[in-house]
Amino acid sequence: MIFVFAIFLLSLLVITSIAIVRTTNLFVAVMLTSIFSFLMAANFFILDAADVALTEAAVGAGVTTVIFLCALALTGEREKPRINGRKTARVAVAILASLMIYATFDKPRLGDPDAPVHQHIAPWYIEKTTEHMDFPNVVTAILSSFRGYDTLGEVFVVFAACIGVLFILGVPPPAQKRLNKVVEQNKGLRHHLIPQVVGRLVIPFIVLFGLYTQFHGEYGPGGGFQAGAIIATGIILYALLEGENKALQAVPRSVLLGMVIGGALLFGSVGVICMFMGGNFLEYSVLSADPIWGQQLGILVIEAGVGMAVCGALLSIFHAFAARENVS
Amino acid sequence: MIDILIDVFSWVLLILGGVCVLIGGIGGLRLPNFYTRIHAASLTDTMGAILIFVGMMLQSGLTLATLKLFAIMLFLLLTGPTATYALANAALLSGLKPDTGSNHDEVEKEEPAE
Numbered sequence: 001m002i003f004v005f006a007i008f009l010l011s012l013l014v015i016t017s018i019a020i021v022r023t024t025n026l027f028v029a030v031m032l033t034s035i036f037s038f039l040m041a042a043n044f045f046i047l048d049a050a051d052v053a054l055t056e057a058a059v060g061a062g063v064t065t066v067i068f069l070c071a072l073a074l075t076g077e078r079e080k081p082r083i084n085g086r087k088t089a090r091v092a093v094a095i096l097a098s099l100m101i102y103a104t105f106d107k108p109r110l111g112d113p114d115a116p117v118h119q120h121i122a123p124w125y126i127e128k129t130t131e132h133m134d135f136p137n138v139v140t141a142i143l144s145s146f147r148g149y150d151t152l153g154e155v156f157v158v159f160a161a162c163i164g165v166l167f168i169l170g171v172p173p174p175a176q177k178r179l180n181k182v183v184e185q186n187k188g189l190r191h192h193l194i195p196q197v198v199g200r201l202v203i204p205f206i207v208l209f210g211l212y213t214q215f216h217g218e219y220g221p222g223g224g225f226q227a228g229a230i231i232a233t234g235i236i237l238y239a240l241l242e243g244e245n246k247a248l249q250a251v252p253r254s255v256l257l258g259m260v261i262g263g264a265l266l267f268g269s270v271g272v273i274c275m276f277m278g279g280n281f282l283e284y285s286v287l288s289a290d291p292i293w294g295q296q297l298g299i300l301v302i303e304a305g306v307g308m309a310v311c312g313a314l315l316s317i318f319h320a321f322a323a324r325e326n327v328s
Numbered sequence: 329m330i331d332i333l334i335d336v337f338s339w340v341l342l343i344l345g346g347v348c349v350l351i352g353g354i355g356g357l358r359l360p361n362f363y364t365r366i367h368a369a370s371l372t373d374t375m376g377a378i379l380i381f382v383g384m385m386l387q388s389g390l391t392l393a394t395l396k397l398f399a400i401m402l403f404l405l406l407t408g409p410t411a412t413y414a415l416a417n418a419a420l421l422s423g424l425k426p427d428t429g430s431n432h433d434e435v436e437k438e439e440p441a442e
Contacts, residue, residue, distance in 0.1 A: 195410050198410040
């Protein structure tokens, strides 16, 4: 039964991606990308990857769509007609696609227990998680402790992306700064009572759910990345309903930047503290007399850092785009 | 006995919910203009959602899952109609008149509704 459902979802994915390629209306393309992400999240869920599904739904379908729409508000809605270059692109894509399909023939079957990935290091992770950390979610254990270096790198990627966007969009054009006041009065959906009331009802629960995902990551699907994205979604919803200014009053830019920098710094400094206490970089066991509690403490702190960095970065990027809208 | 009754009842609800979603989907494709189409589509996240979720709650019995299903249903019932309202309102504000009588499709330039 689940097999039929998986086939159904995968064929929908193919249809959606073809539709994304074929449409010339960028607005439609953004909506289709959001649908694509939701389908992908459902797919991940079928494959029992609840953590990844949560991330995909929150980041791919939620925040990215909003940021894309913000970008579209600055550019045009239609794709520019292109005359030349199509043929080379098509040939290149065709060659690459056939190469990739050819490469999949060497892949072990999906879910094959003899596949190298299930034989090599995964059993070790599953075995050692209870021994070293004593909590059930192996994914969190791998992400934040066994492969802590990778996650640290990811956080710095998020940090760098945020800084990059702010470099390009963060500076408002000086000439039109005065216009802001006039425009901002009718920003947001202020005069729409229904979305506002429902939003006020829902936003606290979204943020609460984000915090739950943050601090429950050791026991259920979740963790810093998902939590940061969910909390960012809640605040973006607030900004859409009440106007961007009010959201900036609630969470000012300096706080957002502080979250991005502080999150990355927190993660790194936990590693350095581990070194001072006599362990290796990011070896949390030395943080406490009891190595299991040390691991749990380290994971809790670095997950908080990840959550702060992701939430701050997404919100800064959103505000950078939204501020441009007011100007142009 | 009562178990079988609950099971049958929940399946009836689930199938009715499925039918509602199907009708919503067909309506979204077949109806002539924008407002009638979102009217049909809104059937899926009100009637369809209620029927399917109550059906699933009956299936899961008195467990934690029921509570979670109830919370999700509440969330969907709050957000779904609001989203439909916001969509219709955005269309109205961007100049799409609800044109009763004629059955032509909307041809106006669409504004990117937020």
